[in-house]
Amino acid sequence: MKLESVCQEAAVYVRERMAHEGTGHDWRHIDRVTKLAIAIAAREGADVGICQLAALFHDLPDDKLTDSKEQELENIVLWMNRHHVPDADVRHIVEIIATMSFRGGGGAPMRTLEGQVVQDADRLDAIGAIGIARTFTYAGAKGHLIHEPESAPRGVLTAEQYRNEPGTAIHHFYEKLLMLKDLMNTPTARALATERHLFMEQFLHQFYKEWDADISV
Ligand code: ADP
Ligand code: NI
Incomplete structure (x- = not known):
């Protein structure tokens, strides 16, 4: 069947x-x-x-x-x-x-190609334009702030530390989103992740420019 x-x-x-x-x-x-x-x-x-x-x-x-x-x-x-x-x-x-x-x-490595493919697809949905949208939706649902300059970036937190963190949407890029590109299993996903990663870097660049009231154009 x-x-x-x-x-x-x-x-x-x-x-x-x-x-x-x-x-x-x-x-x-x-x-x-x-x-x-x-x-x-x-x-x-x-x-x-x-x-x-x-x-x-x-x-x-x-x-x-x-x-x-x-x-x-x-x-x-x-x-x-x-x-x-x-x-x-x-x-x-x-x-x-x-x-x-x-x-x-x-996370344990996926044993089979099929497992690697599904894990890649799930991780790809956490990055790029969709990933950014999901991050702010999640932060909004949790009542987190968009950004607190003192709290980001501070690298990877342990699960225990993170539970005690207020967390901000921007901080989530540094604790997870920007690391996903290097965790892809398959060549197809790696190519897609490269494109989506670049888009997030451009987003952060523009975000900080606006945050800092940088009026250069
Ligand atoms: P996944 O299904 O990819 O394992 P999660 O359950 O960790 O995702 O989270 C669902 C979505 O919310 C993902 O897009 C993830 O990046 C985002 N997210 C998870 N934790 C946070 C957080 N602390 N702040 C902002 N976004 C988050
Ligand atoms: Ni999922």
């Missing part, structure tokens, strides 16, 4: 589950990541169906959407069983989602 045929039903299921999320972890994020994963998979010679289904499910076990990652992974397995996804594909897809969502420190 072709995995592509269950993806349409998976999309309906995931969209329903994510209907009320307002921090940038919404259905549109899933949709963008899924489309990007399909395109990268095709170019890199990865299994498109595996990438598509894993991308659709990848954020369901996220802390922001569920209290129990284990329960959520179990629900995903049950859903795939009900839709007759072959066992080997279920195991592969769950491995991808679990590795992506149980990240600690720098």
Whole structure:
């Protein structure tokens, strides 16, 4: 059975589950990541169906959407069983989602090409024009400020330090967004990340120029 045929039903299921999320972890994020994963998979010679289904499910076990990652992974397995996804594909897809969502420190490397593709697609959606938009949406939802010059840039914080940080939208570029370019797994994603990274650097350059009331044109 072709995995592509269950993806349409998976999309309906995931969209329903994510209907009320307002921090940038919404259905549109899933949709963008899924489309990007399909395109990268095709170019890199990865299994498109595996990438598509894993991308659709990848954020369901996220802390922001569920209290129990284990329960959520179990629900995903049950859903795939009900839709007759072959066992080997279920195991592969769950491995991808679990590795992506149980990240600690720098995150465990993805074992398979399909996992690398989905992780790349998710990371690409955090950078570039969309990444900037998501960052300010997240900051707004959390009541964070746009920028506090004293608090940025200060490099990478540990998770513990970050929990105690007020955080600003601009600070998020330095703790995460500007580092993602070097974490891409596939050549296709690396090329896209280079373009998106450059756009963020241009954005920051212009941002500081305006912040500093620099009137040169
Ligand atoms: P992902 O799904 O890429 O793992 P997260 O769950 O970490 O993303 O966050 C969702 C979105 O919000 C991403 O675009 C991320 O860059 C952004 N974001 C996460 N934490 C912050 C923060 N402290 N300030 C601003 N934006 C953030
Ligand atoms: Ni995501």
